[in-house]
Amino acid sequence: MQKLIITCALTGAEVTREHTPYLPITPDEIAESAYRCWQAGASIVHVHARESDGTPTQDKEIYRQIIEKVAAKCPVIVQVSTGGAVGMTPEERLQPVTLKPEMATLTVGTVNFGDDVFMNTPKDIERFAQVMQEHGVRPEFEVFEVGMITNALRLLKKGLVSEPLHFDFVMGVPGAIPGTPENLMHLIKQLPDGASWSVAGVGRSQLPLSTMAILLGGHVRVGFEDNIYYEKGVLAESNAQFVERVVRLAKELGREVATPDEARKMLGLPL
Numbered sequence: 001m002q003k004l005i006i007t008c009a010l011t012g013a014e015v016t017r018e019h020t021p022y023l024p025i026t027p028d029e030i031a032e033s034a035y036r037c038w039q040a041g042a043s044i045v046h047v048h049a050r051e052s053d054g055t056p057t058q059d060k061e062i063y064r065q066i067i068e069k070v071a072a073k074c075p076v077i078v079q080v081s082t083g084g085a086v087g088m089t090p091e092e093r094l095q096p097v098t099l100k101p102e103m104a105t106l107t108v109g110t111v112n113f114g115d116d117v118f119m120n121t122p123k124d125i126e127r128f129a130q131v132m133q134e135h136g137v138r139p140e141f142e143v144f145e146v147g148m149i150t151n152a153l154r155l156l157k158k159g160l161v162s163e164p165l166h167f168d169f170v171m172g173v174p175g176a177i178p179g180t181p182e183n184l185m186h187l188i189k190q191l192p193d194g195a196s197w198s199v200a201g202v203g204r205s206q207l208p209l210s211t212m213a214i215l216l217g218g219h220v221r222v223g224f225e226d227n228i229y230y231e232k233g234v235l236a237e238s239n240a241q242f243v244e245r246v247v248r249l250a251k252e253l254g255r256e257v258a259t260p261d262e263a264r265k266m267l268g269l270p271l
Contacts, residue, residue: 002266003258004250005219007044007168007198008037008239012225013056013085020228020235025050027062031069033239037223038074040243043263045070046105046221048081049096056085063096075260077269079103079140082128086116090124097131102269104132105168106139108155109148112175118144125151129160138269140198141167144176149190164268165195168221171209172202179205184212196266202226210246214255220246 010024010033017023024033027049034045047070049062058081067078080096082104097104106128107120132139139161141152155161169187172179177187179201191197198219201209206227210220222242230236230245250257264271 001217001255002196003256003262004214004246005044005196005198005258005263005266006042006243006246007046007079007200007219007221007223008034008042008243009046009048009200009221009223009225010034010037010239011048011050012223013048013081013083015224015228016054020224022235022237023224023228024239025054026052027065027069030066031073034070034076034078035073036238036240037243038076038260040240041247041257042076042243043258043260044077044079044103046079046081046223046225048084048225058084058088058092058095060095060099064099067099067101077102077260077263079105081105083107083118083142086113086118090127094128094131097128097135097137100135101137102264103138103140103267105142106132106152107142107144107148108151109143109145111144111173114174122151126155126158126160129155133160133162138166138267141165143167143169143187144173146177146187146190149187153192162268163194164266165192166267167191167195167197169197169199170202170226171199172205179203179209181208181212184209188216188218200226203229204232206242207245211249211253214246214250214253222246
């Protein structure tokens with residue numbers, strides 16, 4: 001079984017300081033959170049940028065600050081978001097890709113997202129893939145529904161992405177696929193040979209789905225973007241706290257944790 005890649009989604013676009021006072025917002029806070037997650041055992045940090053007032057933004061210059069500050073602190077893989085926030089234009093969302101980060105997320109379909117709709121037309125999906133390809137950025141396919149796997153494989157047939165393919169199952173978002181063990185098994189069965197996967201369980205589904213991923217040979221995403229509670233009614237005090245728990249679980253279950261360079265090798269990133 002491959003070593004376990006732990007991703008930490010540090011901030012997201014929806015969580016606010018009103019939800020949790022521990023949310024990192026500024027580039028310095030995000031970089032410090034990334035450093036602590038790397039120390040705890042994460043090899044990837046998934047990054048959303050914020051304005052100083054906490055408003056979500058895809059501003060290229062703020063992403064540049066974050067990437068540079070993280071790189072100065074640790075060798076963790078920085079994976080930028082191209083999801084941004086619901087309602088942003090494709091042009092806005094693509095800005096950080098032009099900085100040539102190692103990885104970026106690529107959502108491969110439209111999905112109901114709470115009371116909103118997260119729009120990703122086939123034309124825009126292909127455009128995002130092409131821009132990532134032009135800038136040498138490895139995509140992680142964000143899957144909110146099972147049909148999105150087929151959309152990702154269509155990009156491979158068109159030569160817009162290359163193997164190895166890596167998928168992230170985002171499960172438990174209101175309006176999208178529920179975060180149940182049965183649904184996770186169904187998603188895994190749709191993947192082509194040689195593809196890797198991680199699971200991001202939202203809210204209460206995070207811990208059980210993370211445990212399943214460790215046992216089944218997948219990988220794990222945790223962090224404030226997906227869940228702010230360490231246990232029922234108890235706020236987590238840092239992103240690193242979630243990472244530390246996954247590392248403890250992996251040790252108990254006999255799964256070694258990957259370093260950033262080991263993760264790079266598995267994901268087809270240059271060392």
